[in-house]
């Protein structure tokens with residue numbers, strides 16, 4: 559489906575993607591975690607996308623087996639190629 | 654309003670009340686916390702009450718200043734009178 563293609567493209571083009579809900583504390587914690595690591599994720603707030611948000615949540619479950627948020631995609635190869643992987647791991651280890 | 658009266662009565666009649674959302678992980682953590690302490694809270698799942706759920710959330714903010722869930726009421730005097738306060742504190746300290 560075209561929404562599946564959208565998700566696959568989003569995840570391919572962005573080293574870190576967080577599918578989130580804006581009022582969800584678990585989602586907030588993941589977003590601050592990446593803030594603290596100076597990696598800037600692409601954040602998709604599913605609750606702010608109306609009907610498309612719940613459709614996306616269903617597509618994510620189909621693609622990953624996970625229905626819940628936060629749903630986090632990390633492309634370590636892309637991060638490595640951008641020189642961002644080792645700094646991120648170093649900072650994470652320092653915490 | 655009558656919904657305000659409902660909340661005040663609920664909180665007066667039950668030593669522990671948790672206003673919750675059934676799919677919210679923070680709410681789940683609070684509910685398990687009380688499980689582990691053998692205190693049985695009255696749980697109100699706001700997301701399962703349709704329109705009344707969001708009305709309750711607004712009333713709770715009016716009464717307590719807190720809009721978010723989980724919203725927890727603990728009547729320590731009632732717990733003490735039921736002989737439940739000291740066991741609960743002892744178990745909480747043991748964790």
Ligand SMILES: N[C@@H](CCC(=O)N[C@@H](CS)C(=O)NCC(=O)O)C(=O)O
Pocket residue numbers: 579582584585625626627628676677678679
């Ligand atoms: N243990 C999981 C919990 C995930 C979870 O239960 N997420 C909740 C929100 S905190 C959820 O997505 N509920 C269904 C929904 O909001 O649609 C994690 O850490 O990610």
Ligand SMILES: N[C@@H](CCC(=O)N[C@@H](CS)C(=O)NCC(=O)O)C(=O)O
Pocket residue numbers: 581582583584674677679680720721722723
């Ligand atoms: N620091 C607060 C966070 C409370 C919070 O942000 N709750 C979220 C859900 S995790 C909330 O109620 N959001 C608005 C809503 O769901 O209506 C706590 O620990 O209780």
Ligand code: FES
Pocket residue numbers: 581582583584585676677678679680
């Ligand atoms: S932690 Fe409350 S909605 Fe996610």
